[in-house]
Amino acid sequence: xxxxxxxxxxxxxxxxxxxxxxxxxxxxxxxxxxxxxxxxxxxxxxxxxxxxxxxxxxxxxxxxxxxxxxxxxxxxxxxxxxxxxxxxxxxxxxxxxxxxxxxxxxxxxxxxxxxxxxxxxxxxxxxxxxxxxxxxxxxxxxxxxxxxxxxxxxxxxxxxxxxxxxxxxxxxxxxxxxxxxxxxxxxxxxxxxxxxxxxxxxxxxxxxxxxxxxxxxxxxxxxxxxxxxxxxxxxxxxxxxxxxxxxxxxxxxxxxxxxxxxxxxxxxxxxxxxxxxxxxxxxxxxxxxxxxxxxxxxxxxxxxxxxxxxxxxxxxxxxxxxxxxxxxxxxxxxxxxxxxxxxxxxxxxxxxxxxxxxxxxxxxxxxxxxxxxxxxxxxxxxxxxxxxxxxxxxxxxxxxxxxxxxxxxxxxxxxx
Ligand code: SF4
Numbered sequence: 001x002x003x004x005x006x007x008x009x010x011x012x013x014x015x016x017x018x019x020x021x022x023x024x025x026x027x028x029x030x031x032x033x034x035x036x037x038x039x040x041x042x043x044x045x046x047x048x049x050x051x052x053x054x055x056x057x058x059x060x061x062x063x064x065x066x067x068x069x070x071x072x073x074x075x076x077x078x079x080x081x082x083x084x085x086x087x088x089x090x091x092x093x094x095x096x097x098x099x100x101x102x103x104x105x106x107x108x109x110x111x112x113x114x115x116x117x118x119x120x121x122x123x124x125x126x127x128x129x130x131x132x133x134x135x136x137x138x139x140x141x142x143x144x145x146x147x148x149x150x151x152x153x154x155x156x157x158x159x160x161x162x163x164x165x166x167x168x169x170x171x172x173x174x175x176x177x178x179x180x181x182x183x184x185x186x187x188x189x190x191x192x193x194x195x196x197x198x199x200x201x202x203x204x205x206x207x208x209x210x211x212x213x214x215x216x217x218x219x220x221x222x223x224x225x226x227x228x229x230x231x232x233x234x235x236x237x238x239x240x241x242x243x244x245x246x247x248x249x250x251x252x253x254x255x256x257x258x259x260x261x262x263x264x265x266x267x268x269x270x271x272x273x274x275x276x277x278x279x280x281x282x283x284x285x286x287x288x289x290x291x292x293x294x295x296x297x298x299x300x301x302x303x304x305x306x307x308x309x310x311x312x313x314x315x316x317x318x319x320x321x322x323x324x325x326x327x328x329x330x331x332x333x334x335x336x337x338x339x340x341x342x343x344x345x346x347x348x349x350x351x352x353x354x355x356x357x358x359x360x361x362x363x364x365x366x367x368x369x370x371x372x373x374x375x376x377x378x379x380x381x382x383x384x385x386x387x388x389x390x391x392x393x394x395x396x397x398x399x400x401x402x403x404x405x406x407x408x409x410x411x412x413x414x415x416x
Contacts, residue, residue, distance in 0.1 A: 146179075361375065
């Protein structure tokens with residue numbers, strides 16, 4: 001079983017603000033995670049809670065855990081409840097109004113679960129869920145059914161996951177997720193990465209983490225020294241608003257990059273949080289300045305209790321039009337919708353192609369001009385050298401998901 005620091009019950013009146021604790025405490029990631037704010041009483045010491053927040057805190061705690069590091073809470077606007085940090089971290093009453101179309105498992109992950117800790121949906125990559133706790137419980141989380149509980153993956157679960165990955169040669173790419181894998185001790189994480197790196201067909205390791213955003217002190221020298229032993233290794237983090245790009249968070253990202261770890265970012269488009277061209281441009285430019293590559297901009301998933309945070313698809317596409325061409329291409333993430341039920345990521349980038357035939361394509365530029373592109377005369381796109389370069393190399397195995405493991409999908413909890 002994986003052991004994590006547990007939030008202690010705070011003494012009444014104890015302060016969780018930066019100026020009231022020593023630098024050594026504030027900069028200690030274990031202290032941050034051990035003092036997460038979890039109740040209205042604790043949050044009221046940091047911000048003036050609005051009625052909709054008080055209602056949300058009272059009504060939704062049993063639906064999804066509440067937990068915010070003192071560092072992330074320190075980014076909250078103490079006065080304005082429309083603060084993008086507060087909207088992501090403090091539940092609103094709307095979270096308790098669950099609509100018929102909302103799902104527990106919007107991405108259909110539970111039906112692609114060949115081992116207790118593995119989700120295998122796509123042909124050549126898997127999610128490896130190594131922990132069930134986070135450094136924040138985001139109100140838009142699409143995996144709320146799995147995180148924040150009290151049943152962390154056991155050592156046997158993780159061994160079963162490692163075994164499945166080792167005996168499935170199609171898997172080239174393993175994404176450690178959860179929960180937040182950086183909540184594991186550095187030693188434990190180093191061990192798991194080492195086990196994965198020892199599997200010959202695993203080419204790429206990735207870690208999905210929100211700790212650079214909510215607990216940047218976790219990205220310390222000990223961690224980066226351990227991570228750099230397992231290249232090629234990538235980190236994807238999750239900034240949603242420029243307000244999160246503090247000097248501390250930017251320095252954390254730079255420490256990863258300086259260790260040779262490319263850092264990408266997945267933003268969730270959240271209504272009222274970042275659903276304006278201005279806030280998206282500020283975020284995306286700020287990420288690139290911090291040496292973080294914007295990767296995905298996600299349409300919100302249809303997960304229970306999040307209808308109030310989702311942005312209409314047509315609005316998302318219109319926002320995208322305010323990015324493409326207007327800011328550096330390095331800043332542009334792919335706008336995708338994760339199709340409900342497990343259909344996978346589908347780009348919903350607006351089309352700039354207006355007409356296409358054998359002679360020409362007519363496109364619309366980002367400024368709205370119609371421009372003609374003449375088609376080439378030759379249409380055969382075969383690559384003759386493929387037969388030479390790939391001689392004797394088996395073709396990709398494009399079987400989907402866990403079909404290889406016994407020819408079927410197993411429900412969660414089944415033996416591997
Ligand atoms: S950090 Fe990720 S897994 Fe954890 S609550 Fe937030 S979105 Fe969900």
